Amino acid sequence: xxxxxxxxxxxxxxxxxxxxxxxxxxxxxxxxxxxxxxxxxxxxxxxxxxxxxxxxxxxxxxxxxxxxxxxxxxxxxxxxxxxxxxxxxxxxxxxxxxxxxxxxxxxxxxxxxxxxxxxxxxxxxxxxxxxxxxxxxxxxxxxxxxxxxxxxxxxxxxxxxxxxxxxxxxxxxxxxxxxxxxxxxxxxxxxxxxxxxxx
Amino acid sequence: xxxxxxxxxxxxxxxxxxxxxxxxxxxxxxxxxxxxxxxxxxxxxxxxxxxxxxxxxxxxxxxxxxxxxxxxxxxxxxxxxxxxxxxxxxxxxxxxxxxxxxxxxxxxxxxxxxxxxxxxxxxxxxxxxxxxxxxxxxxxxxxxxxxxxxxxxxxxxxxxxxxxxxxxxxxxxxxxxxxxxxxxxxxxxxxxxxxxxxxxxxxxxxxxxxxxxxxxxxxxxxx
Numbered sequence: 001x002x003x004x005x006x007x008x009x010x011x012x013x014x015x016x017x018x019x020x021x022x023x024x025x026x027x028x029x030x031x032x033x034x035x036x037x038x039x040x041x042x043x044x045x046x047x048x049x050x051x052x053x054x055x056x057x058x059x060x061x062x063x064x065x066x067x068x069x070x071x072x073x074x075x076x077x078x079x080x081x082x083x084x085x086x087x088x089x090x091x092x093x094x095x096x097x098x099x100x101x102x103x104x105x106x107x108x109x110x111x112x113x114x115x116x117x118x119x120x121x122x123x124x125x126x127x128x129x130x131x132x133x134x135x136x137x138x139x140x141x142x143x144x145x146x147x148x149x150x151x152x153x154x155x156x157x158x159x160x161x162x163x164x165x166x167x168x169x170x171x172x173x174x175x176x177x178x179x180x181x182x183x184x185x186x187x188x189x190x191x192x193x194x195x196x197x198x199x
Numbered sequence: 200x201x202x203x204x205x206x207x208x209x210x211x212x213x214x215x216x217x218x219x220x221x222x223x224x225x226x227x228x229x230x231x232x233x234x235x236x237x238x239x240x241x242x243x244x245x246x247x248x249x250x251x252x253x254x255x256x257x258x259x260x261x262x263x264x265x266x267x268x269x270x271x272x273x274x275x276x277x278x279x280x281x282x283x284x285x286x287x288x289x290x291x292x293x294x295x296x297x298x299x300x301x302x303x304x305x306x307x308x309x310x311x312x313x314x315x316x317x318x319x320x321x322x323x324x325x326x327x328x329x330x331x332x333x334x335x336x337x338x339x340x341x342x343x344x345x346x347x348x349x350x351x352x353x354x355x356x357x358x359x360x361x362x363x364x365x366x367x368x369x370x371x372x373x374x375x376x377x378x379x380x381x382x383x384x385x386x387x388x389x390x391x392x393x394x395x396x397x398x399x400x401x402x403x404x405x406x407x408x409x410x411x412x413x414x415x416x417x418x419x420x421x422x
Binding site for chain 1 (some may be wrong): 271277285
């Protein structure tokens with residue numbers, strides 16, 4: 001326990017503790033965190049590319065939408081402390097996309113419109129743990145929340161769920177992304193409270 | 200120090216403070232008698248040369264901000280983590296381009312750290328601030344802003360005092376065109392405020408021809 005803050009009572013103490021990672025609080029809002037302006041990308045121009053395998057593989061919007069998709073309900077956890085429970089998404093599993101790619105890479109970097117990048121081990125993108133999400137709460141995903149499509153990796157802090165994603169590059173070695181080179185933890189497990197460098 | 204009826208500045212004495220960059224934030228952790236803890240992030244308001252100070256706005260449905268604004272007295276202790284963040288920052292030593300700051304409400308706080316840093320370091324880089332507030336009484340740092348060698352443009356969105364000659368509307372593209380450096384001036388742009396404000400400002404600046412990569416944003420609140 002830390003220093004007791006004189007007169008602070010707080011209001012939490014809900015029975016969310018098995019779902020709420022350390023240092024997080026629950027919100028019903030859906031806050032927006034982005035480092036720059038929101039890109040507006042037309043579906044005609046949208047593509048998704050995976051590089052770093054035997055050959056680059058591309059999907060157009062229509063090709064992505066023709067793949068089998070899933071609806072999933074997940075809790076999400078932002079490094080800025082808010083968590084939102086039971087968010088409902090529609091998307092294509094990254095497993096489905098990687099089936100089209102011949103590779104033996106251990107690491108991946110998601111790259112995005114606007115220049116954002118974020119890195120993670122390939123094993124955090126496979127086995128039903130990650131999706132390219134284009135639907136939220138039964139509607140197309142809003143641009144400010146990453147639409148047309150964002151990466152969804154809900155078991156890591158939400159900055160790993162890159163907005164406006166346009167592809168993945170696969171690598172033998174880990175390559176830290178945007179926030180990971182700006183003070184934030186390289187892996188970002190909310191349950192181990194890996195927020196910043198040194199956690 | 201009270202800034203407005205809803206906003207207070209806390210000057211902190213942090214043993215071993217490592218120094219910070221203008222625009223960075225800290226995490227504050229409060230602990231109740233029974234061990235319950237709550238954490239939130241707050242922007243540093245001070246110039247790096249002046250040590251850490253936070254300016255906090257009371258959110259009526261908040262858990263931590265009412266405590267920091269209404270309860271804390273000098274001598275109280277709480278836990279701090281930081282400084283944090285390496286992107287929404289401005290270093291006077293490295294800056295050559297004009298500095299364009301756009302603030303909505305308490306979004307002024309990290310931008311004020313940049314203006315204080317600019318003044319303290321003697322930087323000659325041209326700087327402008329476009330600052331949207333609900334009313335004149337909600338303007339944070341009003342007197343100090345008048346003392347700085349900076350073009351400050353206020354807009355008051357809800358209530359204007361009698362005789363007010365400044366802007367009296369929400370920030371739109373025309374207001375951005377009139378109040379901001381032009382894209383040809385190649386300014387460094389920092390925008391901070393509520394999500395809807397930042398979305399409107401950043402979209403407007405892009406539509407005026409500012410390069411998206413030159414616009415750095417920090418948003419708060421739900422969408």
